[in-house]
Amino acid sequence: MISMHTSPLQQPGSGDAGGMNVYVLNTARQLARQGVEVDIFTRATRPSQGEVVEVEPGLRVINVVAGPYDGLEKEALPTQLAAFAGGVVQFHRCNDVDYDLIHSHYWLSGQVGWLLRDLWEVPLVHTAHTLAAVKNAHRSADDSPESEARRICEQQLVDNADFLVVNTHEETKDLVDHYDADPDRIVVVSPGTDIDLFTPGTDRNTERSRRLLGIPLDAELVAFVGRLQQFKGPQVLIRATAELVRRDPGRKLRVIICGGASGAAATERQYMQLAHELGVSRRVRFLDPRPPEELVTIYQAADIVAVPSYNESFGLVAMEAQACGTPVIAARVGGLPVAVSEGETGLLVDGHDTNDWADAIEQLLDDDDTRLRMAGEAVAHAANFSWSASASQLASVYSEALSVEVEECPPRRERAGGRH
Structure with a gap:
């Protein structure tokens, strides 16, 4: 190879x-x-x-x-x-x-x-x-x-x-x-995906994961895992977060963005600056890249994992998240409609419009029954894919x-x- x-x-x-x-x-x-x-x-x-x-x-x-x-x-x-x-x-x-x-x-x-x-x-x-x-x-x-x-x-x-x-x-x-x-x-x-490593969390695991990450137990948590570059779309999630806070300033929404800058012009600071300019810097936490063993903690702590890429040949992050029992909201591009079973294990969003992404996140965060049902079906879906x-x-x-x-x-x- x-x-x-x-x-x-x-x-x-x-x-x-x-x-x-x-x-x-x-x-x-x-x-x-x-x-x-x-x-x-x-x-x-x-x-x-x-x-x-x-x-x-x-x-x-x-x-x-x-x-x-x-x-x-x-x-x-x-x-x-x-x-x-x-x-x-x-x-x-x-x-x-x-x-x-x-x-x-x-x-x-x-x-x-x-x-x-x-x-x-x-x-x-x-x-x-x-x-x-x-x-x-x-x-x-x-x-x-x-x-x-x-x-x-x-x-x-x-x-x-x-x-x-x-x-x-x-x-x-x-x-x-x-x-x-x-x-x-x-x-x-x-x-x-490594279904032996990426496993669904129990209530105790979720609580432990949030404590390790310093996330309040009653917060709504959306996670992004991937390289920090425009093509992967972290800016899409940051803007959607700002829109959700504008709609409901009292919302206990938190976002974790885990990854490193990629590309000659990319820096983590530009995304931090965007969060600051939009007034959500206290709600968005940036974490350095983590090995797979530690990504499990992020997936298990999150209510939703967002994959707002402009294209993905498949979407391994989406599959890892689902193996951990976490629903995914992804862009309807490339292989993501295969990785995510729409309506069963998550939602697919057409395009990258801020309001559309805010709507999708809001819909899933506000519907506990659907989100929990998707969590269970996500595990079964991921089990169909093995290395x-x-x-x-x-x-x-x-x-x-x-x-x-x-x-x-x-x-x-x-x-x-x-x-x-």
């Missing part, structure tokens, strides 16, 4: 680490437990990491030195593709290891995987996780667009990967509509890819539509 721009061992919610990190680490772990040996190549960001980290039997993380350990923005990572690819080739040559298949994650990794595919004459499976064309189509008005260079690189991967793995059927449509992808080479593999099942589906994709002989000099793939 290749995960160049972010290590699966990095804390999700910090920097560029997020749902992809969770996906890569958990699918790799389950694949290893099912007998598939996995090496994950990622860019080294600390000299103390060591080159090889043994995660568990059958699973290693290989830290490749490519560029400076720190201070390199994500936007500058394309300058290190050659160095990173060279590091992977050197490890392969010097460590007496042969790989049967490459699975790349995100477009940067895909560019390296594409090179190695032809060098080693093995199949390439690629998972985009996010797509430039889709992000640009759904971005907020004040969010920076993804570059045309990235879109072109993604088009090359769509054209040349042996199989494309996506999270939902909606992503299949995105690849076909925006990149002229061949549907026969696209496979849907639903992500999972073990995801890994088994991936193993089947790998087997199919390996059954097709990789041509030494494959013909150039022509695409319909002429998008270049």
